[in-house]
Amino acid sequence: MNRLIEPNIKNETKYIFFSGKGGVGKSTMSCATAVWLANKGYKTLLVTTDPAPNLGDIFKQEIGHKITPIDGIKNLSAIEIDPDIASEVYRERIISPMRDLLDEKSLQTIKEQLNSPCVEEVAAFDKFIEYMDDPQYDVVIFDTAPTGHTIRLLELPSGWSETLQNSVSTCIGPGASLQSAKLKYEKAISYLQDKNKTSFIFVLKPENSSILETKRSIKEISNLGIKTSALIVNGLLPEEAITDSFFEEKKDEELANVKKIEKDFKHLTKIFYPLKESELSGIKLLENVGRFLYDGQKEEDATDLSNKNTFEDMDEFNITGEAKDIYDLFCPEKNETRYIFFTGKGGVGKSSIACITSVYLAEKGLKTLIVTTDPASHLNDIFGQNITHTPKEITGADNLFAARIDQKKALKEYKKRILEAVKDLDMETKKSVEEDLNSPCAEEMSAFEKFMSYFEPNGYDVVIFDTAPTGHTLRLLELPTDWKGFIDLGSLAKKTSEETKNKYMHVIETMRDSGKSTFIFVMYPEYTPIIEAWRAAEDLKSQVGINTSIVAINYILPDEYGKNIFFENRKKQQRKYFTEIKKRFKVPMIKVPLFKDEPVGLERLKLAGEKIFKNNQSKDIYSKKLEYNKN
Numbered sequence: 188m189n190r191l192i193e194p195n196i197k198n199e200t201k202y203i204f205f206s207g208k209g210g211v212g213k214s215t216m217s218c219a220t221a222v223w224l225a226n227k228g229y230k231t232l233l234v235t236t237d238p239a240p241n242l243g244d245i246f247k248q249e250i251g252h253k254i255t256p257i258d259g260i261k262n263l264s265a266i267e268i269d270p271d272i273a274s275e276v277y278r279e280r281i282i283s284p285m286r287d288l289l290d291e292k293s294l295q296t297i298k299e300q301l302n303s304p305c306v307e308e309v310a311a312f313d314k315f316i317e318y319m320d321d322p323q324y325d326v327v328i329f330d331t332a333p334t335g336h337t338i339r340l341l342e343l344p345s346g347w348s349e350t351l352q353n354s355v356s357t358c359i360g361p362g363a364s365l366q367s368a369k370l371k372y373e374k375a376i377s378y379l380q381d382k383n384k385t386s387f388i389f390v391l392k393p394e395n396s397s398i399l400e401t402k403r404s405i406k407e408i409s410n411l412g413i414k415t416s417a418l419i420v421n422g423l424l425p426e427e428a429i430t431d432s433f434f435e436e437k438k439d440e441e442l443a444n445v446k447k448i449e450k451d452f453k454h455l456t457k458i459f460y461p462l463k464e465s466e467l468s469g470i471k472l473l474e475n476v477g478r479f480l481y482d483g484q485k486e487e488d489a490t491d492l493s494n495k496n497t498f499e500d501m502d503e504f505n506i507t508g509e510a511k512d513i514y515d516l517f518c519p520e521k522n523e524t525r526y527i528f529f530t531g532k533g534g535v536g537k538s539s540i541a542c543i544t545s546v547y548l549a550e551k552g553l554k555t556l557i558v559t560t561d562p563a564s565h566l567n568d569i570f571g572q573n574i575t576h577t578p579k580e581i582t583g584a585d586n587l588f589a590a591r592i593d594q595k596k597a598l599k600e601y602k603k604r605i606l607e608a609v610k611d612l613d614m615e616t617k618k619s620v621e622e623d624l625n626s627p628c629a630e631e632m633s634a635f636e637k638f639m640s641y642f643e644p645n646g647y648d649v650v651i652f653d654t655a656p657t658g659h660t661l662r663l664l665e666l667p668t669d670w671k672g673f674i675d676l677g678s679l680a681k682k683t684s685e686e687t688k689n690k691y692m693h694v695i696e697t698m699r700d701s702g703k704s705t706f707i708f709v710m711y712p713e714y715t716p717i718i719e720a721w722r723a724a725e726d727l728k729s730q731v732g733i734n735t736s737i738v739a740i741n742y743i744l745p746d747e748y749g750k751n752i753f754f755e756n757r758k759k760q761q762r763k764y765f766t767e768i769k770k771r772f773k774v775p776m777i778k779v780p781l782f783k784d785e786p787v788g789l790e791r792l793k794l795a796g797e798k799i800f801k802n803n804q805s806k807d808i809y810s811k812k813l814e815y816n817k818n
Contacts, residue, residue, distance in 0.1 A: 189481050191386040191416045191456065192220060194229065194325050202319060202378060206331045207390040208400045209533010210716070212421040212460075215467045215476065216390050217330035218245050222470065223477030225263035229325040233257075233265040234318050236331050241715050242267055245468045259470050268314050277310035316375035379413050386416040393420055393444040395785060396538075396565050402451060417456040419480070420448060425461050425753065433748035436783050464756040466713055516705045516736050516775070517548060519648050526642070526697060529739075530654040530723070531709035532716040536741040538565040539786050539795075540709055540779060541653040546789065547796030549587035553648040556588045558641055560634075560654050566591060571788050583789050588647070592637050594630050601633030642694045698733055705736040708772070712740055712764035721771050738768055739777040 194201040205217040214235070221233040232254065235242050242265050243250040248258050252269035285294060318327050378384050387408065391397040405415045423445070429438050448457065458480055467476060478484040519525035529541040538559070545557040556578055559566050566574040566589055570581055576593035602624050609620050641650055698704045708724055710716040720738070727733045744758050769776065779799055786795040 191388070192224065192326070192481070193227070195383065198322075199384065200322060200324055201326045202385040203326065203328045204331060204379075204385065204387045205329065205390060206387065206404065208392075208397050210535055211390045211392050211397055212419075212467075213390045214241055214245060214330050214715075215473075216388075216419050216421065216460075216480070217328050218242065219467075219473045219476035219480065221263055221265070221326075221328050222257075222260055222473045223481050224326050224328075225257075225260050226474070226477075228262065230262050230323070231264070231326045231328065232318060232324045233263070233328045233330065235265075235267050236329060241719060242330065244715055244718060245473070247469055270310065273310040273314040277313050316371060319375045319378050376411075379411075382414050382416070385413075387413055388417045388419060389415060390419045390421055391448075392422045393441045393448065395444060395787070396568050398444060398447060398451065399568055400565070405452075415455060417458070418448070418452055420445070420457060420459045422462045423459055428462075428749070428751060428753035430751045431748050433745065433783055434754075440784065464753050465760060466715075468714070517544070517649065518553070520702065523703065524645070524647055525649045526704040527649060527651045528654060528698075528704065528706045529651065529709055530706070532719045535709045535711055535716050536779070537709045538569060538653050540707075540739050540741065540777075540799075541651050542566065542569045543786055543792050543795045543799065545587060545589075545649075545651050546584060546792040547800055548649050548651075549584055550793065550796070552586065554586045554588075554646065555649045555651065556590065556641070556645070556647045557651040557653060558589070559591045560638060560652060566653065569787050569792070581789070592634055594634050597637040598630045598633040601629065601636055636690075639690050639694050642690075642697055695731070698731075701734060701736060704733075706733055707737040707739055707777075708735055709739045709741055710768070711742040712761040712768070714764070717764060717768060717771070724772065735772060735774055737775050737777060738772045739779055740765070740768060741779040743778055743780050745780055 192201070192203055203217075203220065205213045205220070207213050214237075217233060217235075221231050225231045233242065246257055246265070249255075250265050250267050252267060252272045254264045254266050257263040257265055282294065318324075318329075379387075389401050389404065391401045401418070408415065424434065424438050424441055426438075429435055445459070460476070460479065465472075467473065517525065517527065527541075527544070529537045529544075531537050541557060545555050549555040557566070558578075559574070570589065572582055572589075574589045574591045576590065576596045578588045578590040581587040581589055605620060605624060606617075609617050638652075641652075698706075706724075706727070708720040710720045724735045727735070744754060744761060746758075749755070749758070777799060782791075782795060784791060786792055
C-alpha cells in the first residue's frame with residue numbers, strides 16, 4: 188500500500204484521490220494518510236472538494252478557503268475549497284484582462300454570461316487543478332465529494348473542450364480567454380490517467396449499497412482513462428464485540444459482503460479497517476489510523492469519550508415516544524399535494540429512510556411518488572426494481588410510484604423544449620441558442636427544470652424527494668438565484684424567460700410553505716453529520732427561506748443488544764448527542780434503530796416503516812386519508 192501513496196519519482200508531486208459513497212469515511216482516511224505522509228517528512232497538502240467540508244472538524248481547527256498549516260503536524264497544510272469564493276476569483280480572472288479592451292456594454296455581456304449556473308462548478312474545478320500543477324508539495328491529497336459528484340467533476344473538461352472548439356462565446360466566459368485554460372485542464376486529466384503520478388483510492392463499507400456504488404464508480408472513472416489503485420474497507424465489526432445473536436447475524440451479513448468484495452475486486456489492493464468505539468478525530472487518533480493502514484501496526488488505545496472540543500456533556504435522552512404529530516407533517520391538505528424532502532450528509536441513510544417512508548405512506552392509502560435527485564441513485568438497489576426517468580408504479584405496492592432524474596434524458600427534453608420555443612425566430616438567434624444548449628450549463632439547468640416539473644399538478648397525494656448530499660442539495664436549491672438574466676439561456680424571447688421565472692417562484696414558494704412542504708434532515712448521532720446538517724439547515728433558512736420540519740436520527744444502537752464494553756461506549760457516545768440534536772433543531776424527531784438486516788425489498792421496507800412509525804399516530808394518517816376520500 189505504501190508504494191501507492193509515497194512519491195516514487197524524484198522531484199515530482201504525487202497525487203492521491205480518496206473517493207466513495209457518502210459517509211464511508213473518505214475524509215477520515217484522507218486526513219490519516221496526510222498525517223502519516225507529513226510525519227514521514229513529505230511536504231503534504233490536503234484539499235477537499237466537498238461543498239460540505241469537514242476537515243476543520245476532524246483536525247479541530249478552522250481551515251476554510253486558504254492554505255492553512257495544521258497545528259501540531261510539521262509539513263502538513265489543508266484547504267477547504269469554497270465554491271462561492273472560487274467563483275468570484277474565476278470571474279475576475281476572466282474579466283480583468285478585458286477591462287482596457289472592451290466597452291462597458293461588452294463587459295456587461297460577459298458578466299451576465301459569467302452569472303450562469305455552471306460557473307461555480309467550473310470555478311471549483313479550476314481551483315482544484317491549481318494544485319495539480321504546483322511543484323512545491325511532495326504529495327497533494329484530494330478528499331473528494333461523494334462519488335456521483337466526483338465523477339461529474341472529472342467529466343467536466345471533456346465538455347469544455349467540445350464547447351471551446353465550437354463556440355467563441357460560452358457560459359463560462361469568452362472562448363478566446365479560455366483556450367490557455369484548456370491546455371491546463373488537459374494536463375490535469377493526463378496526470379489523473381498516469382498511475383505513476385496519481386493513486387485513486389475508493390473507501391467503502393462492507394454493505395451491499397456501498398459495494399454496488401464502488402463497482403459503478405470504478406467503471407465510470409475507467410471510462411475516463413483513470414485506474415483505481417486500492418480499496419479501504421472501513422467499519423468492520425470487531426470480533427470481541429460480537430456477544431449476542433443480533434450482532435452475530437450482523438457479522439454474518441458483513442462476512443458475506445467481505446467475500447463479495449474479495450471476489451468482485453480481486454485484482455485490487457485492499458485494507459480492512461475495524462469499527463472503533465469512538466469517533467476518529469484529533470491528531471493522536473489520526474496517527475493511529477495511519478500506522479494501522481500503512482505500517483501494519485495495531486492501534487494504541489486512544490479512545491476519548493469526553494468529546495472535548497465538540498459538544499458539552501449532555502444528560503441521557505430517552506429515545507422512545509417522540510414526534511407525536513409527525514403525521515400532520517406528512518399528510519396533504521384536502522386536494523393538495525404534500526412535498527417531503529429528505530436530505531443530509533452522504534451515507535446517513537437518506538435514501539433508505541425516504542423509501543421506508545414512501546412505502547409506509549402508500550400502505551396508508553396515500554398515492555405516493557418518490558423521486559431521487561442524487562446522481563448516485565440507490566433506489567434501484569433498495570426497491571430491487573429498475574427505477575426510470577419517467578415515474579412508474581413499484582411492482583407489488585399499491586399507490587407507490589418512483590422515478591429518478593436522469594440528467595442525459597432531462598437535457599434531451601430541455602433542448603427539445605427550448606428549440607421548439609425559438610423555431611420561429613431569426614437564424615442568428617437560433618444559432619446562438621444551439622451553441623448555448625451545448626454548453627456545460629445546460630445539463631444542470633435541465634435537471635433543475637425536471638425537478639420543477641414535479642411541482643405541477645400530477646395527482647399524487649405525496650411527492651418525496653430523496654436528495655443528493657447536503658452541499659449539492661443546497662446548490663440545487665440556490666441555483667435559480669444565479670440565473671438572473673441567464674434564465675432560459677438569455678437569448679430567448681422574454682415570454683419564455685418569464686414563464687421559467689414564474690415556475691421557479693411557484694416552486695420556491697411551495698418549498699417555503701410548511702403547510703405544503705416538509706424538510707427532514709437525516710443524521711446519525713455523531714459530531715460530523717450533526718454539525719453538517721445543522722449548518723445546512725441554517726443555510727437553507729437564511730439563503731432560501733426554508734425551515735427544517737423534522738430530524739431523523741438513524742443507526743440508533745438497540746438497548747437490548749450489544750451489552751459489552753465496546754457497544755456500551757458507543758451507546759454512551761450516541762446518548763450524548765440526542766439532546767444536542769434536540770437543542771439545536773427544536774423540531775420533532777424520528778428515531779430509526781440499527782436494523783438486523785439492510786432495509787431492501789418491499790417486505791423489509793414495510794417492516795421497517797411499522798417499527799419506526801408505530802408510536803407516531805399512524806392510525807390518524809389512515810383515518811385522515813379516509814376523510815379526504817369521503818369529501
